[in-house]
Amino acid sequence: MTFQKAIAPMTAPCFDEMNGGGSESPSEPRALYGRIARWLENAPRGLLESRRQQAEMLFRRIGITFAVYGDKEAAERLIPFDIIPRLLGHDEWRRLEVGLIQRVKALNMFLTDVYGAQEIIRAGVVPAGLVLRNPAYRPELQGRRVPHDIWTHIAGIDVIRVDGEDFYVLEDNCRTPSGVSYMLENREMMIRLAPDLFADHRVLPVENYPDALLASLRSVAPPHCPGEPNIVVLTPGQFNSAYYEHSFLADKLGVELVEGRDLAVRDDVVYMRTTEGLKRVDVIYRRVDDDFLDPLAFRADSVLGAAGLMGAYLAGNVTLANAVGAGVADDKAIYTYMPEIIRFYLGEEPKLKNVATWRCREPDALKYVLDHLHELVVKEVNGSGGYGMLVGPHASKEQIEAFRQKLTSAPEGFIAQPTLSLSTCPTSFPGGVAPRHVDLRPFVLSGADGVRIVPGGLTRVALKEGSLVVNSSQGGGTKDTWVLETDAATQ
Amino acid sequence: MLARTADNLFWVSRYLERADFLARLIEASSRIAALPTAYAGAQDEWKSVLIASGADETFFDHFDKADEANVIAFLAFDQRNPSSIRNCIEFARTNARAVRTALTVEMWEGINCAWLELRKFEAAHEAHGHIDREELIGFLDYVKTTSSLYDGSGYRSMLRNDAYYFSRLGVYVERADNTARVLDVKYHVLLPEQETVGGSVDYFQWSAILRSVSALTAYHWVYRESIKAWNVADLLILRPEMPRSLISCYDNIVRFLDAIAGQYGRQGASQRHARNIKRHLEGASIGEIFQSGLHEFVEAFVTENNRLGSQITEQYLIG
Numbered sequence: 001m002t003f004q005k006a007i008a009p010m011t012a013p014c015f016d017e018m019n020g021g022g023s024e025s026p027s028e029p030r031a032l033y034g035r036i037a038r039w040l041e042n043a044p045r046g047l048l049e050s051r052r053q054q055a056e057m058l059f060r061r062i063g064i065t066f067a068v069y070g071d072k073e074a075a076e077r078l079i080p081f082d083i084i085p086r087l088l089g090h091d092e093w094r095r096l097e098v099g100l101i102q103r104v105k106a107l108n109m110f111l112t113d114v115y116g117a118q119e120i121i122r123a124g125v126v127p128a129g130l131v132l133r134n135p136a137y138r139p140e141l142q143g144r145r146v147p148h149d150i151w152t153h154i155a156g157i158d159v160i161r162v163d164g165e166d167f168y169v170l171e172d173n174c175r176t177p178s179g180v181s182y183m184l185e186n187r188e189m190m191i192r193l194a195p196d197l198f199a200d201h202r203v204l205p206v207e208n209y210p211d212a213l214l215a216s217l218r219s220v221a222p223p224h225c226p227g228e229p230n231i232v233v234l235t236p237g238q239f240n241s242a243y244y245e246h247s248f249l250a251d252k253l254g255v256e257l258v259e260g261r262d263l264a265v266r267d268d269v270v271y272m273r274t275t276e277g278l279k280r281v282d283v284i285y286r287r288v289d290d291d292f293l294d295p296l297a298f299r300a301d302s303v304l305g306a307a308g309l310m311g312a313y314l315a316g317n318v319t320l321a322n323a324v325g326a327g328v329a330d331d332k333a334i335y336t337y338m339p340e341i342i343r344f345y346l347g348e349e350p351k352l353k354n355v356a357t358w359r360c361r362e363p364d365a366l367k368y369v370l371d372h373l374h375e376l377v378v379k380e381v382n383g384s385g386g387y388g389m390l391v392g393p394h395a396s397k398e399q400i401e402a403f404r405q406k407l408t409s410a411p412e413g414f415i416a417q418p419t420l421s422l423s424t425c426p427t428s429f430p431g432g433v434a435p436r437h438v439d440l441r442p443f444v445l446s447g448a449d450g451v452r453i454v455p456g457g458l459t460r461v462a463l464k465e466g467s468l469v470v471n472s473s474q475g476g477g478t479k480d481t482w483v484l485e486t487d488a489a490t491q
Numbered sequence: 492m493l494a495r496t497a498d499n500l501f502w503v504s505r506y507l508e509r510a511d512f513l514a515r516l517i518e519a520s521s522r523i524a525a526l527p528t529a530y531a532g533a534q535d536e537w538k539s540v541l542i543a544s545g546a547d548e549t550f551f552d553h554f555d556k557a558d559e560a561n562v563i564a565f566l567a568f569d570q571r572n573p574s575s576i577r578n579c580i581e582f583a584r585t586n587a588r589a590v591r592t593a594l595t596v597e598m599w600e601g602i603n604c605a606w607l608e609l610r611k612f613e614a615a616h617e618a619h620g621h622i623d624r625e626e627l628i629g630f631l632d633y634v635k636t637t638s639s640l641y642d643g644s645g646y647r648s649m650l651r652n653d654a655y656y657f658s659r660l661g662v663y664v665e666r667a668d669n670t671a672r673v674l675d676v677k678y679h680v681l682l683p684e685q686e687t688v689g690g691s692v693d694y695f696q697w698s699a700i701l702r703s704v705s706a707l708t709a710y711h712w713v714y715r716e717s718i719k720a721w722n723v724a725d726l727l728i729l730r731p732e733m734p735r736s737l738i739s740c741y742d743n744i745v746r747f748l749d750a751i752a753g754q755y756g757r758q759g760a761s762q763r764h765a766r767n768i769k770r771h772l773e774g775a776s777i778g779e780i781f782q783s784g785l786h787e788f789v790e791a792f793v794t795e796n797n798r799l800g801s802q803i804t805e806q807y808l809i810g
Binding site for chain 1: 492493494495496497585588589591592596599600603604607653657751755807808809810
């Protein structure tokens with residue numbers, strides 16, 4: 001069985017990471033993918049399938065699982081892992097990297113500003129209402145500074161490609177982006193399952209991510225923190241969908257994994273309950289949403305946080321990463337202003353593109369969107385994880401009409417974007433190999449001493465033919481992302 | 492370390508130790524139940540198994556008759572029995588998952604694989620609608636392997652610090668309780684006045700007791716004579732070289748509590764209490780124990796052992 005014969009027909013022509021321009025006529029693979037193409041061509045029948053099964057067995061044993069909300073049966077599901085890696089040349093990565101650094105700097109400056117002088121609002125660049133009436137905006141933080149003006153210490157920036165040139169940002173994630181454990185575990189899996197292929201490629205390592213994260217977290221300890229800061233990871237607990245990742249990170253960082261009930265606040269200082277009594281906590285890498293952090297400040301019914309945590313935070317006795325209120329920057333409505341935000345704070349042109357977006361709050365845009373629902377992607381401004389989203393070209397008449405209703409009654413809650421033909425990457429499935437749409441989530445770390453990005457990220461792949469939804473909660477899978485030592489054009 | 496982490500480690504060990512004990516108890520009792528009536532002695536074997544496992548009260552909420560099928564189903568697979576083997580494994584895994592960072596990879600994988608296997612056994616069990624004897628033997632073997640694997644990988648791979656000490660404490664507090672319960676439920680067959688020369692009936696009871704705490708072979712090595720009630724009690728209570736004897740459990744409990752106190756630089760109520768129990772055992776002789784009443788002795792021990800559990804919780808595990 002050769003690779004070419006196994007390719008399923010594409011629904012729309014689009015850029016393929018391996019074959020370039022149009023995957024319908026794969027004459028020559030891109031130089032970058034030469035070795036991958038040969039590997040796929042020469043792979044004995046059944047090899048990919050047996051590797052896939054091996055990977056699944058390993059993931060289950062280690063317990064790398066993911067809970068899908070609203071699906072009791074699959075309480076511990078695996079995220080499908082695809083053995084065919086996604087490659088980036090060193091030049092492609094560098095272009096992406098500078099764009100990411102620029103974008104995350106701007107995001108942090110935007111947050112410092114909206115919780116400070118609000119110059120961007122006064123300058124009329126971003127409407128006041130979008131910020132101040134945003135559900136993710138936290139008035140408690142108004143007028144507050146956070147250590148080193150860093151609000152989003154760990155950002156996950158979702159990028160896509162539609163051609164060999166540009167990267168587009170699809171979404172900024174400034175709150176508690178997840179997936180980095182898969183980036184690290186997928187690499188371990190590849191080294192184990194395809195050692196020759198891996199060694200032939202000279203892949204830049206990602207294994208230093210936990211050290212980079214630790215360094216970033218240490219650098220933002222409260223200014224008067226006595227001695228070595230005590231850093232912890234705060235998890236909602238083992239029934240959270242990303243619990244594996246929380247425990248994985250705590251383990252790799254060498255810090256305690258705490259739940260809200262392990263914390264106690266006394267006189268605006270946060271402590272953890274240990275076998276030797278209370279021990280002070282200085283930095284909390286929290287994987288609990290703002291709303292659940294402190295029942296005294298936010299949702300009173302939350303048992304996931306610690307009573308009094310906000311008091312300690314506002315007193316400057318503990319650093320939270322990411323900062324409370326950082327979500328106001330990754331809102332889908334704010335997203336549409338990102339090019340202006342970058343120009344405003346940095347005086348530079350954005351290096352990464354934004355996807356053209358109609359803000360349905362604007363009447364003209366709404367009219368256009370309603371007239372073109374069958375060809376657009378409509379997203380809830382405050383939705384995430386691929387929930388509450390309409391993919392026009394793939395939707396039924398009823399789904400489109402349902403969204404028309406929603407849009408007409410609350411237009412400010414939605415944005416719309418053209419249906420992009422996300423690039424594809426060869427992906428194995430039982431029976432062969434076929435191109436499937438992919439995106440990429442690199443993880444950008446910001447500390448007092450600058451921005452750190454390990455080369456790579458999490459490549460998510462939509463496993464269903466033609467599907468554009470890559471979210472793991474919606475049946476997406478993942479691939480290892482290989483940033484090579486050599487440029488894309490190098491053979 | 493986090494108090495909750497210590498608590499979870501303590502309980503993972505307890506649950507696995509309990510699962511292991513239940514597996515041995517079911518095995519030993521199945522052998523007795525399969526003997527010809529003339530050899531089997533007491534006919535309420537399955538009821539005493541329930542009492543030894545502490546499940547007798549909940550059992551009769553759900554069943555009328557303590558027969559083999561009902562008791563085994565309840566002890567091995569029933570979700571309604573909080574101490575069933577399947578629940579022990581599930582709770583152990585839930586606790587382990589909550590403290591993954593405190594476990595080594597080998598320990599976690601051992602426990603996670605056991606849980607995955609359990610689900611396979613349960614699926615097979617459901618498909619047949621009853622427990623097949625062969626399946627049961629396989630399952631019980633698996634349970635014993637699991638606790639050995641967890642124990643062994645902990646021994647081989649854990650750092651020797653408080654996490655390890657709390658994990659070991661769980662093993663010995665639970666083990667002491669299990670051994671004491673077996674003694675308590677079977678004390679009547681251990682009483683000297685019941686010992687008749689060549690009395691084959693009790694002989695099989697005694698060997699079943701030894702089997703349930705995996706001490707049958709050890710017995711012969713220690714005493715070099717055929718099984719006698721007196722010696723069985725001596726072995727399980729007072730012989731320090733017998734790893735499941737009460738005194739050996741307390742030897743370890745004192746040792747690990749002292750290690751914790753050493754690391755934290757402070758002794759407390761649980762250290763003092765454990766030393767008292769150990770001293771009491773060291774000062775006892777099997778003759779005196781029988782004289783003042785084996786049943787009373789064991790009952791008092793169970794109470795003191797439980798009290799130690801509460802003291803450890805209070806001193807370390809609630810933070």
